[in-house]
Amino acid sequence: xxxxxxxxxxxxxxxxxxxxxxxxxxxxxxxxxxxxxxxxxxxxxxxxxxxxxxxxxxxxxxxxxxxxxxxxxxxxxxxxxxxxxxxxxxxxxxxxxxxxxxxxxxxxxxxxxxxxxxxxxxxxxxxxxxxxxxxxxxxxxxxxxxxxxxxxxxxxxxxxxxxxxxxxxxxxxxxxxxxxxxxxxxxxxxxxxxxxxxxxxxxxxxxxxxxxxxxxxxxxxxxxxxxxxxxxxxxxxxxxxxxxxxxxxxxxxxxxxxxxxxxxxxxxxxxxxxxxxxxxxxxxxxxxxxxxxxxxxxxxxxxxxxxxxxxxxxxxxxxxxxxxxxxxxxxxxxxx
Amino acid sequence: xxxxxxxxxxxxxxxxxxxxxxxxxxxxxxxxxxxxxxxxxxxxxxxxxxxxxxxxxxxxxxxxxxxxxxxxxxxxxxxxxxxxxxxxxxxxxxxxxxxxxxxxxxxxxxxxxxxxxxxxxxxxxxxxxxxxxxxxxxxxxxxxxxxxxxxxxxxxxxxxxxxxxxxxxxxxxxxxxxxxxxxxxxxxxxxxxxxxxxxxxxxxxxxxxxxxxxxxxxxxxxxxxxxxxxxxxxxxxxxxxxxxxxxxxxxxxxxxxxxxxxxxxxxxxxxxxxxxxxxxxxxxxxxxxxxxxxxxxxxxxxxxxxxxxxxxxxxxxxxxxxxxxxxxxxxxxxxxxxxxxxxxxxxxxxxxxxxxxxxxxxxxxxxxxxxxxxxxxxxxxxxxxxxxxxxxxxxxxxxxxxxxxxxxxxxxxxxxxxxxxxxxxxxxxxxxxxxxxxxxxxxxxxxxxxxxxxxxxxxxx
Numbered sequence: 001x002x003x004x005x006x007x008x009x010x011x012x013x014x015x016x017x018x019x020x021x022x023x024x025x026x027x028x029x030x031x032x033x034x035x036x037x038x039x040x041x042x043x044x045x046x047x048x049x050x051x052x053x054x055x056x057x058x059x060x061x062x063x064x065x066x067x068x069x070x071x072x073x074x075x076x077x078x079x080x081x082x083x084x085x086x087x088x089x090x091x092x093x094x095x096x097x098x099x100x101x102x103x104x105x106x107x108x109x110x111x112x113x114x115x116x117x118x119x120x121x122x123x124x125x126x127x128x129x130x131x132x133x134x135x136x137x138x139x140x141x142x143x144x145x146x147x148x149x150x151x152x153x154x155x156x157x158x159x160x161x162x163x164x165x166x167x168x169x170x171x172x173x174x175x176x177x178x179x180x181x182x183x184x185x186x187x188x189x190x191x192x193x194x195x196x197x198x199x200x201x202x203x204x205x206x207x208x209x210x211x212x213x214x215x216x217x218x219x220x221x222x223x224x225x226x227x228x229x230x231x232x233x234x235x236x237x238x239x240x241x242x243x244x245x246x247x248x249x250x251x252x253x254x255x256x257x258x259x260x261x262x263x264x265x266x267x268x269x270x271x272x273x274x275x276x277x278x279x280x281x282x283x284x285x286x287x288x289x290x291x292x293x294x295x296x297x298x299x300x301x302x303x304x305x306x307x308x309x310x311x312x313x314x315x316x317x318x319x320x321x322x323x324x325x326x327x328x329x330x331x332x333x334x335x336x
Numbered sequence: 337x338x339x340x341x342x343x344x345x346x347x348x349x350x351x352x353x354x355x356x357x358x359x360x361x362x363x364x365x366x367x368x369x370x371x372x373x374x375x376x377x378x379x380x381x382x383x384x385x386x387x388x389x390x391x392x393x394x395x396x397x398x399x400x401x402x403x404x405x406x407x408x409x410x411x412x413x414x415x416x417x418x419x420x421x422x423x424x425x426x427x428x429x430x431x432x433x434x435x436x437x438x439x440x441x442x443x444x445x446x447x448x449x450x451x452x453x454x455x456x457x458x459x460x461x462x463x464x465x466x467x468x469x470x471x472x473x474x475x476x477x478x479x480x481x482x483x484x485x486x487x488x489x490x491x492x493x494x495x496x497x498x499x500x501x502x503x504x505x506x507x508x509x510x511x512x513x514x515x516x517x518x519x520x521x522x523x524x525x526x527x528x529x530x531x532x533x534x535x536x537x538x539x540x541x542x543x544x545x546x547x548x549x550x551x552x553x554x555x556x557x558x559x560x561x562x563x564x565x566x567x568x569x570x571x572x573x574x575x576x577x578x579x580x581x582x583x584x585x586x587x588x589x590x591x592x593x594x595x596x597x598x599x600x601x602x603x604x605x606x607x608x609x610x611x612x613x614x615x616x617x618x619x620x621x622x623x624x625x626x627x628x629x630x631x632x633x634x635x636x637x638x639x640x641x642x643x644x645x646x647x648x649x650x651x652x653x654x655x656x657x658x659x660x661x662x663x664x665x666x667x668x669x670x671x672x673x674x675x676x677x678x679x680x681x682x683x684x685x686x687x688x689x690x691x692x693x694x695x696x697x698x699x700x701x702x703x704x705x706x707x708x709x710x711x712x713x714x715x716x717x718x719x720x721x722x723x724x725x726x727x728x729x730x731x732x733x734x735x736x737x738x739x740x741x742x743x744x745x746x747x748x749x750x751x752x753x754x755x756x757x758x759x760x761x762x763x764x765x766x767x768x769x770x771x772x773x774x775x776x777x778x779x780x781x782x783x784x785x786x787x788x789x790x791x792x793x794x795x796x797x
Contacts, residue, residue, distance in 0.1 A: 040739065041752030048749055050450045052459035052586070078459075079583055079659075080749070081739045085645055089739075092648035094659070178751060178762040185759060204424060204757030208431045314754055 024235035036062035037095035043201035068292040073299035117239040124218035126196035138217040142167040145189035245293040247332035249302035256301040413442030458586010511577035531558030582660040586741035606675025631673035644738035678720040682713035722784035
């Protein structure tokens with residue numbers, strides 16, 4: 001069934017890529033808003049707050065594109081999608097961008113008629129254990145009971161990891177994240193494994209959060225990023241450069257608090273001038289206005305601001321998601 | 337000669353109070369509860385009694401323990417308010433960095449209060465909430481009026497609730513002003529009028545005798561098209577309301593919309609399908625049987641997946657059915673098939689003599705059904721019908737797996753909010769959702785018992 005679905009999505013994706021490739025930008029402008037596919041609720045990435053407004057790193061990605069296209073970061077509507085629905089929704093045109101903590105893998109890139117416009121978060125699967133277990137490395141976990149979600153790549157990754165290290169383990173899998181946490185908290189297993197962002201987010205649900213530690217091993221690569229339909233290069237570029245603008249802005253020290261001053265400042269570096277549209281024609285070449293990046297920074301902020309507002313409260317340090325100049329791997333192509 | 341009697345009783349002997357073991361609470365307890373455990377006359381009976389005593393004590397203990405656990409969690413130990421706006425820290429123990437004692441286990445109600453609007457109406461814009469309130473108020477007044485006895489104009493109100501109310505609610509909730517073109521609607525209405533006149537001419541015999549047989553169908557189709565397009569026309573009017581797409585609906589609102597649409601549509605559809613399945617016309621009967629068996633043969637979750645994941649792939653690019661509408665149609669057809677079988681059960685219970693009697697009176701097929709058979713058949717199967725309704729109401733939670741935020745989906749999404757993440761977060765919201773579902777389902781169940789009692793008076797033995 002899964003294969004069949006994947007095949008159908010692929011066929012449809014290709015068909016749509018051929019037929020519906022015509023400018024998403026024009027459609028979006030005609031609609032007056034961007035339709036953005038997000039997750040049904042993932043702390044730090046896309047989450048409906050108490051009043052039902054969406055917040056999160058993935059949500060900010062869509063808001064940034066809306067700010068670039070319309071000059072209004074609120075010109076975006078969110079469609080919560082399940083993991084199964086997400087690619088169909090994008091391929092069928094139900095959403096214009098899929099920004100739903102989606103891991104960039106080769107199959108998804110090549111077979112589904114989709115393109116990953118970049119990476120806005122480098123995640124990886126981690127493991128949490130009770131401190132009382134006295135374990136410091138994942139290689140000491142021979143024979144452990146491991147709690148995880150069913151039907152996700154986490155299950156496959158953990159199997160790969162234990163087989164590669166020729167250790168035995170016992171998998172205790174649950175359907176929902178809550179059940180996994182509850183089982184781990186009740187002591188039904190020694191290890192809780194999921195993406196490191198997830199581990200951090202779920203920590204608050206443990207009765208004694210300080211009695212648990214996250215092991216240093218990261219057993220998989222999960223580059224998460226926004227996805228668009230294949231075959232519409234203009235739209236692909238808009239999404240890719242909206243992300244790049246946020247990362248470049250952080251690197252240049254441009255943020256929502258100073259971008260307005262910089263606009264009227266005669267002594268800015270040429271790179272900043274190009275970014276905020278005082279020099280060159282970069283916006284118009286994307287099919288937007290030249291203050292596209294200025295609008296993103298004014299209304300959404302740079303990458304660091306978005307990260308600190310959404311992901312830092314989970315207790316996740318920047319880690320590999322720091323700028324390359326700060327020891328991370330976040331590196332955006334220059335605007336020039 | 338009569339000997340004078342020493343004593344003549346002039347009044348009735350006084351009634352003695354019944355023995356303590358027979359009357360009052362003690363009597364009730366002795367007769368209903370202790371009777372099975374107070375028989376020690378033989379060894380076997382004594383052992384049985386002892387077992388009963390132990391078993392009863394165990395059950396009482398379990399009951400009290402569970403009830404107390406629930407009450408303790410939900411009321412006694414619960415955190416009720418969060419005046420300082422601490423969010424999750426209001427429900428954290430000392431160990432977690434909060435102020436509650438370690439080992440505390442209770443509901444975190446401030447979390448539910450904070451998510452109240454989201455759980456009820458999802459991301460519906462706050463300044464437009466009055467539209468939901470208005471349609472809910474009109475809906476409940478109309479519903480109570482139509483269901484209450486002894487209120488005047490019940491029937492008229494009921495008809496309005498089924499025709500005008502859905503239109504009103506639709507316009508209020510979406511804001512109307514749909515993008516249907518008035519020219520298109522005009523063309524359709526002309527087509528409808530044309531069909532009706534063709535039907536009229538056919539019925540009058542102007543178009544040949546064979547045609548006269550089906551002329552009625554043209555009239556029905558024509559009126560159907562006109563009605564549909566009048567509705568489309570009204571919905572396309574600009575009422576100066578901010579449009580709210582169904583993507584912004586959520587929570588209890590979605591649950592109610594899906595359940596009510598399913599309930600309202602499934603009964604008439606089900607009746608038609610049941611009659612069709614029992615029809616003597618082979619084509620009709622086979623078609624209805626295939627329809628019913630197909631929809632009964634696939635799980636609702638599959639139907640929803642097909643509707644929301646597969647259907648868009650078959651449609652031409654750019655054609656986008658509303659996600660909610662797709663799910664609604666799926667739920668409607670699905671529940672209609674179940675309803676059809678319930679109604680068919682009722683039809684089978686009707687004695688053949690009823691049909692023959694109706695025929696002898698010279699009633700047509702539809703008259704027989706409407707006046708004789710269906711009123712009796714539906715009364716028989718009220719429990720079955722309401723059972724299907726309740727099942728449908730609970731099945732609506734399945735729409736959350738296709739990305740529609742119903743009550744349960746909104747709750748689950750609320751659980752993902754890290755600002756409130758505590759060990760009791762999930763349990764609290766599930767308890768809350770459970771209570772809401774119980775209120776609705778129990779209400780339906782009570783109304784069905786009331787209806788049964790009312791309608792079956794004539795057949796009470």
